[in-house]
Amino acid sequence: MNLIWVFRLAIAAVLAFTFRKGGEPERLVASVLATTTLVDLVNHAMFGEPAFFAVNPGHLVIDSWAMIALLWIALRANRGWPLLVSAAQIIVVLGHLSKIVELSLVRYGYFAMTQMPLNIQLAALLLGTVAHVRREELVGRYHSWRLDRSAM
Numbered sequence: 001m002n003l004i005w006v007f008r009l010a011i012a013a014v015l016a017f018t019f020r021k022g023g024e025p026e027r028l029v030a031s032v033l034a035t036t037t038l039v040d041l042v043n044h045a046m047f048g049e050p051a052f053f054a055v056n057p058g059h060l061v062i063d064s065w066a067m068i069a070l071l072w073i074a075l076r077a078n079r080g081w082p083l084l085v086s087a088a089q090i091i092v093v094l095g096h097l098s099k100i101v102e103l104s105l106v107r108y109g110y111f112a113m114t115q116m117p118l119n120i121q122l123a124a125l126l127l128g129t130v131a132h133v134r135r136e137e138l139v140g141r142y143h144s145w146r147l148d149r150s151a152m
Contacts, residue, residue, distance in 0.1 A: 011037070011118075014126045022129040023136075024144040025077035029070065029085055029125055033118075036066045059114065060096045067093045078146050081128035088117035088124075 095113025
């Protein structure tokens, strides 16, 4: 149980650092991850704890929304790390879809595909925010988003 609280405190620390120091893409990714956590708490309060031997429809909806939002950010941000975050979220959604297709999937594999990518996402968010802070110190303010070539 202590490990869960250490992980929750690490999540809170990364999000606080990102909201304080990050650029707009960093804050948007942090907002998506924080929102999925809050909506997941509501999902559990309404429908109970998840069982990793069955697909939780609430998790599928939450994770699909997060995948779309993170992919939108990744395709528009002037940074590379959001692609890693969105790729990890795609793994989560693929975990749900593979569970729907193959009901005999081992529950530990389902757990790993739907829960472990958050570690990748948090590491990428932390490293991306640190890189943003360093780049601003070296070159000053810069564009957070890719320039729209069609408007030129």
